[in-house]
Amino acid sequence: MLSESEAQQIYRSAIHFDGLNIANWSRDIFEAWNKGGITGVSCTCGLWEGFRQSIANVVQWKKWFEEHSDLIVQAHTVVDIRQAKKDGKTAVLLSWQNTAGIEDQLDYLRIFRDLGVRKMQLTYNTQNYSGAGYTELNDSGLTGFGREVVDEMSKLGIVLDLSHVGPRTSEDAINYSSKPPCFSHVLPAGLKDHPRNKSDYLIKLIGSKGGFVGLSQFGPHMAKGNDSTIDDYVAALDYVIDLIGEDLVGVGSDSSEGHGRPSEFMAWCNKDKGYARPERGKLAEAMARAGWSETKMRKVLGENWLNYLEKIFDE
Numbered sequence: 001m002l003s004e005s006e007a008q009q010i011y012r013s014a015i016h017f018d019g020l021n022i023a024n025w026s027r028d029i030f031e032a033w034n035k036g037g038i039t040g041v042s043c044t045c046g047l048w049e050g051f052r053q054s055i056a057n058v059v060q061w062k063k064w065f066e067e068h069s070d071l072i073v074q075a076h077t078v079v080d081i082r083q084a085k086k087d088g089k090t091a092v093l094l095s096w097q098n099t100a101g102i103e104d105q106l107d108y109l110r111i112f113r114d115l116g117v118r119k120m121q122l123t124y125n126t127q128n129y130s131g132a133g134y135t136e137l138n139d140s141g142l143t144g145f146g147r148e149v150v151d152e153m154s155k156l157g158i159v160l161d162l163s164h165v166g167p168r169t170s171e172d173a174i175n176y177s178s179k180p181p182c183f184s185h186v187l188p189a190g191l192k193d194h195p196r197n198k199s200d201y202l203i204k205l206i207g208s209k210g211g212f213v214g215l216s217q218f219g220p221h222m223a224k225g226n227d228s229t230i231d232d233y234v235a236a237l238d239y240v241i242d243l244i245g246e247d248l249v250g251v252g253s254d255s256s257e258g259h260g261r262p263s264e265f266m267a268w269c270n271k272d273k274g275y276a277r278p279e280r281g282k283l284a285e286a287m288a289r290a291g292w293s294e295t296k297m298r299k300v301l302g303e304n305w306l307n308y309l310e311k312i313f314d315e
Helices: 004-013 027-035 051-067 078-087 108-115 144-156 167-176 200-208 230-244 264-268 280-289 294-313
Strands: 017-021 040-044 072-074 090-096 117-121 159-161 182-186 212-215 249-251
Touching: 004 280, 004 294, 017 182, 017 212, 017 249, 017 294, 027 090, 051 072, 051 090, 051 108, 072 078, 078 090, 078 294, 108 117, 108 144, 144 159, 144 167, 159 182, 167 200, 182 200, 200 212, 200 230, 212 230, 212 294, 230 249, 230 280, 249 294, 280 294
Parallel strands: 017 040, 040 090, 072 090, 090 117, 117 159, 182 212, 212 249
Antiparallel strands: none
16 A cells, blocks of 8 residues: 555646636635646636626636746646646636537637637536526426537537536437537535436446546535545545546546635525535545555546546547
8 A cells, every 4th residue: 555655756746637626716726726736727717607708707817827827827738738747837727617608609619719718518507508407497408509519519629518417418418429528526426315416327328438527525415515534535536436447537626715605606606616625635645545556546636637638629
């Protein structure tokens, strides 16, 4: 079994990619990422906003990339993420948690892809033009427009995220998409029955297509609720690995640093964001305690995410 010091050494040299973060962005957070050795983060820059505000959000990020260029860099490719590791910076992959930003215009997908929004969740919690979120009273599945969105995202090399998407729409999208989708920030319903968690059936289905599953650190959706520990999180990782193998699983923390609970922002998000955030080096120690090999640790910490992104980005 690897020691804690060996685990920390592995972590420091490993790629660590976080598949979902919705923090209250600031230099303090960027500095924390740098200090914590986080190589790359999928950062939410769209939730409910329409086209105009979604553009404004990207503009703000472009300003941050200039203002904090000593700490963060925009990632358009996996090569950018690996280069950030070499340069001692954190790569930011701009992402949406809803396709509201394209409104009803497929051509807008290319605009946002070219601006660097390389990952989009098909729906958030409710119904949109493409399908149903998990809180929708009636999940009627992937719509005709939704099929067109999925086709265009595949063509453009945009990751299709189904984390908050309803079960029927998720199943439809997994079966329909020509490129494998992901659940970027979920927990398994097999450990805790909650509508936000994904069933073993859907996890196995997405895995069978070569899709990806990032595990959330949102305490209330874990088996022991807010009493869950970092070791329980590693156990959840192992649970999903047992379903689909160790090559298709990674971290999607769902972190929301800097947002108060309660707050107007969290109410806006329907109070559905993560806060059970371990210090990332400690995650490697917990993996070692669970008997993980160095290879398995490196895969789940980040290499698996990057291998998946390469498939979608056609690198």
